[in-house]
Amino acid sequence: MTSTFRTTVRANLAKPEVRANFYRAMDGLMTRRLDQFPDKAELERLRTQSMAIRANALSKLPELLETLEANLTRNGIQVHWAETPEQGNQIVQAILERHNAKSIIKGKSMVSEEMGMNHFLEALGIECLESDLGEFIIQLDGETPSHIIMPAIHKNRVQIAKLFHEKFPDIPYTEDVDELTQMARRILRDKFYATTVGLSGVNFMVAETGTLCLVENEGNGRMSTTAPSVHIAVTGIEKVVESLSDVPPLLSILTRSATGQPITTYFNMISSPRKPGEKDGPEEVHLVLLDNGRSNIYSDPELLATLRCIRCGACINHCPVYVRIGGHSYGTVYPGPIGSILEPQKAGLDVHGELAQASTLCGACSEVCPVRIPIPSILNRLRYDGVRRDTANTNTVGSGKRRTLSEAATWKTWAWAATHPTIYHAGSTLATHFKGMLPTNLGAWTTVRSAPKLAESTLHQQVKNLGVDHE
Amino acid sequence: MSNTARANILARLKETPPQPSHTSYSSPDKGRLGGVSYAWDTAERVRRFTERMVAVRAEVHHATPETWLDVVSQVCAAKGLSNLLVSPETVLGKQIHAQAERFPTLKTYDQPIESWKQEMFYGIDAAFTGTHGGIAETGTLIVMPSVDEPRLMSLVPPVHIALLEVDKLYTTFAEAVQEQGWVQTGMPTNALLISGPSKSADIEQTLAYGVHGPKELVVVVV
Ligand code: SF4
Numbered sequence: 001m002t003s004t005f006r007t008t009v010r011a012n013l014a015k016p017e018v019r020a021n022f023y024r025a026m027d028g029l030m031t032r033r034l035d036q037f038p039d040k041a042e043l044e045r046l047r048t049q050s051m052a053i054r055a056n057a058l059s060k061l062p063e064l065l066e067t068l069e070a071n072l073t074r075n076g077i078q079v080h081w082a083e084t085p086e087q088g089n090q091i092v093q094a095i096l097e098r099h100n101a102k103s104i105i106k107g108k109s110m111v112s113e114e115m116g117m118n119h120f121l122e123a124l125g126i127e128c129l130e131s132d133l134g135e136f137i138i139q140l141d142g143e144t145p146s147h148i149i150m151p152a153i154h155k156n157r158v159q160i161a162k163l164f165h166e167k168f169p170d171i172p173y174t175e176d177v178d179e180l181t182q183m184a185r186r187i188l189r190d191k192f193y194a195t196t197v198g199l200s201g202v203n204f205m206v207a208e209t210g211t212l213c214l215v216e217n218e219g220n221g222r223m224s225t226t227a228p229s230v231h232i233a234v235t236g237i238e239k240v241v242e243s244l245s246d247v248p249p250l251l252s253i254l255t256r257s258a259t260g261q262p263i264t265t266y267f268n269m270i271s272s273p274r275k276p277g278e279k280d281g282p283e284e285v286h287l288v289l290l291d292n293g294r295s296n297i298y299s300d301p302e303l304l305a306t307l308r309c310i311r312c313g314a315c316i317n318h319c320p321v322y323v324r325i326g327g328h329s330y331g332t333v334y335p336g337p338i339g340s341i342l343e344p345q346k347a348g349l350d351v352h353g354e355l356a357q358a359s360t361l362c363g364a365c366s367e368v369c370p371v372r373i374p375i376p377s378i379l380n381r382l383r384y385d386g387v388r389r390d391t392a393n394t395n396t397v398g399s400g401k402r403r404t405l406s407e408a409a410t411w412k413t414w415a416w417a418a419t420h421p422t423i424y425h426a427g428s429t430l431a432t433h434f435k436g437m438l439p440t441n442l443g444a445w446t447t448v449r450s451a452p453k454l455a456e457s458t459l460h461q462q463v464k465n466l467g468v469d470h471e
Numbered sequence: 472m473s474n475t476a477r478a479n480i481l482a483r484l485k486e487t488p489p490q491p492s493h494t495s496y497s498s499p500d501k502g503r504l505g506g507v508s509y510a511w512d513t514a515e516r517v518r519r520f521t522e523r524m525v526a527v528r529a530e531v532h533h534a535t536p537e538t539w540l541d542v543v544s545q546v547c548a549a550k551g552l553s554n555l556l557v558s559p560e561t562v563l564g565k566q567i568h569a570q571a572e573r574f575p576t577l578k579t580y581d582q583p584i585e586s587w588k589q590e591m592f593y594g595i596d597a598a599f600t601g602t603h604g605g606i607a608e609t610g611t612l613i614v615m616p617s618v619d620e621p622r623l624m625s626l627v628p629p630v631h632i633a634l635l636e637v638d639k640l641y642t643t644f645a646e647a648v649q650e651q652g653w654v655q656t657g658m659p660t661n662a663l664l665i666s667g668p669s670k671s672a673d674i675e676q677t678l679a680y681g682v683h684g685p686k687e688l689v690v691v692v693v
Contacts, residue, residue, distance in 0.1 A: 062484040152674070177674045177675065177679050185683060209658045219683035226622045245654075262523065263609040263664065265665065267666075268661070279580060299486065
């Protein structure tokens with residue numbers, strides 16, 4: 001049976017323009033990242049340090065979340081907890097209803113994508129407007145992000161120019177990036193002016209001070225968190241760090257790994273709503289902490305490393321599979337290597353387990369990961385969990401669900417033959433003799449390759465002929 | 472709902488035996504980047520800061536306590552600004568207000584945003600603010616908005632002119648946090664690091680400036 005994933009991959013491979021857009025972008029990002037780390041030793045030290053900061057935070061996650069909540073509450077920020085995306089959406093809905101808000105303006109937030117917030121709110125008649133330029137572009141086209149940092153990376157300038165012209169026919173056609181940007185600025189400025197509820201994601205939450213940190217270049221994050229009278233932040237429970245001094249190294253390695261910038265234009269630290277006497281900023285700030293499977297991942301010492309991720313996207317930029325099939329092929333919120341380990345764990349191996357197979361295990365992802373997540377090992381573990389029989393010993397959702405009788409039987413037979421020398425010899429000699437009759441069609445493998453040919457004689461025979469005595 | 476969710480999530484997390492903390496995590500060093508520390512003197516910090524700021528298309532002017540007002544006034548003239556938002560309450564703002572005739576029409580942020588949002592969004596050409604310091608390594612301004620210089624001043628007007636005092640120019644972000652005692656004094660409502668004018672590379676990786684925030688950032692280093 002052909003899965004949706006395979007069908008989408010095939011369809012996307014057949015789009016040369018999209019492939020070219022990805023190739024160009026990822027090439028540039030890899031070079032820019034490399035330029036940021038001229039000193040290899042410093043990079044390795046910084047990676048170790050960043051891994052340690054994240055591992056330390058995870059090692060005391062429940063306590064840090066409680067400290068964070070206490071400090072945010074003391075600062076006047078309202079904290080909400082959601083086990084599922086539905087609960088998260090309902091919390092947002094309740095806040096909007098209390099303010100009688102019919103629209104919301106959003107800064108970039110992958111967790112809100114994870115929650116399917118736009119669909120949820122739009123079904124309630126609430127307009128959700130994305131204000132990050134890339135998100136704004138794909139929203140116009142009814143698409144989802146194809147990259148976690150650069151959501152519209154799959155489109156080129158001409159495609160975007162045509163899209164703008166189609167959606168805003170009153171504005172003259174232009175392919176000039178500056179003019180396109182200014183068009184978006186004018187349209188979105190009016191929305192920032194008028195909208196009373198803004199939403200954002202969070203990059204780091206500092207337990208020690210009760211501070212929400214946002215990393216961005218455009219100012220959409222600052223606008224969404226400052227201009228409207230209510231600010232709602234949504235994020236996963238793992239994004240907490242212990243102290244403020246943990247932030248500078250993480251910020252540095254995040255921006256350098258992601259886009260090759262020494263720092264982004266804005267680093268925004270929010271610690272409270274508008275205080276008495278202050279003249280702007282939201283009157284209310286809310287934080288929605290989303291679990292959505294994270295506490296389950298947390299329970300496995302090997303898979304826990306997944307939660308160290310700081311969402312820099314470097315693994316995506318360096319993945320040879322991603323660059324060919326593109327972000328949309330994954331059919332998930334997070335694409336690329338991080339998506340291939342996170343999504344199967346969140347949704348279950350029966351739903352997205354195939355993604356763990358969509359890797360050559362080349363290791364480029366773990367080589368660049370700033371927090372040293374062993375992505376290939378986790379992929380292997382998930383492959384194993386998918387087909388294992390002793391599912392009682394693992395918490396991974398959907399364990400054993402990818403086990404098929406035919407595959408299990410094949411491997412069982414192979415194992416039996418390989419451990420019985422007489423059978424193995426007979427089998428390999430037979431196969432060599434009748435190699436002309438072996439099938440040339442081996443399913444998916446031979447759709448793009450020729451079938452392997454067996455040698456004239458078996459390895460054992462060749463070794464014997466060479467006169468090597470194996471005894 | 473939220474309380475049950477909270478209890479359930481925390482219970483699940485607490486069920487997991489505590490994970491050993493990473494051994495190489497040593498607190499005294501953790502603010503430093505990869506163990507690197509630079510020995511930059513003031514001149515080197517200013518040089519690095521300027522280089523980085525200019526690289527992201529900010530304008531940097533060097534001035535003295537005697538000349539900075541001239542510099543700001545020249546910048547306003549060169550950009551053809553018709554007005555400038557500046558606090559009459561801060562030390563620097565007072566000096567600009569005292570010589571109002573040398574500047575474009577001075578505007579003040581003396582009421583909550585709700586009472587003058589339209590003018591702020593569509594009628595202000597530029598804002599002048601002080602800063603809380605700077606970071607040489609990355610070419611960054613530290614801005615902590617206050618009652619006198621609210622948050623939107625450095626965000627909404629198309630031009631942001633900021634003054635940075637050299638003695639508050641730190642080498643790294645970590646050093647600024649430590650030297651200024653951010654944890655001890657408590658964090659303000661909003662603290663910002665600003666490194667250049669607003670920009671995006673979302674269209675074909677091509678840099679475009681002034682997406683939502685200022686199109687131009689002018690830093691006067693004194
Ligand atoms: S897994 Fe590592 S490289 Fe990939 S996004 Fe997360 S932190 Fe970045």
